[in-house]
Amino acid sequence: MSALIRRIINTTSAPAAIGPYSQSVVVDRTMYISGQLGMDVASGQLVDGGVQAQAKQALVNMGEILKAANCNYTNVVKTTVLLADINDFNSVNEVYKTFFTSNFPARAAYQVAALPRVSMNHMFTSPQNYSVEGVDFPWQLAACSCIFLHLQYI
Numbered sequence: 001m002s003a004l005i006r007r008i009i010n011t012t013s014a015p016a017a018i019g020p021y022s023q024s025v026v027v028d029r030t031m032y033i034s035g036q037l038g039m040d041v042a043s044g045q046l047v048d049g050g051v052q053a054q055a056k057q058a059l060v061n062m063g064e065i066l067k068a069a070n071c072n073y074t075n076v077v078k079t080t081v082l083l084a085d086i087n088d089f090n091s092v093n094e095v096y097k098t099f100f101t102s103n104f105p106a107r108a109a110y111q112v113a114a115l116p117r118v119s120m121n122h123m124f125t126s127p128q129n130y131s132v133e134g135v136d137f138p139w140q141l142a143a144c145s146c147i148f149l150h151l152q153y154i
Helices: 050-068 086-099
Strands: 006-008 024-027 030-033 076-083 106-111 118-125 146-153
Touching: 050 086, 076 086, 086 106
Parallel strands: 030 146, 076 106
Antiparallel strands: 006 024, 024 030, 076 118, 118 146
């Protein structure tokens, strides 16, 4: 039995981790991306404009992490949206559908009282011949392998 392969992947195009966690971790054939805030990379501040502006920025940040993994929004296959206030669902959905425009991922949405504003979980598949510049992977990621993302907006 071979050992699991664990690699850290970070990009300066998305906000750096603000605590003792990695921006993204690859374990064997699965990639996990930590929560993304609606934070502007240049200023390090949350964007103004409420839940829609922060949802948009968090999805932009997620896109940068996807790009660092040689993937994009079309690779996302499952999304779970967790909202502090279910009344924000339509506002978040308006932003969401500008990033996911066809062949939509499966999705569920829930209200969870202890969240800041909204949280999203995503799974996506990566293309074959997966590679990340500067990272040596001794494997090829199969087209059906899942990658998990977690986004959190406040």
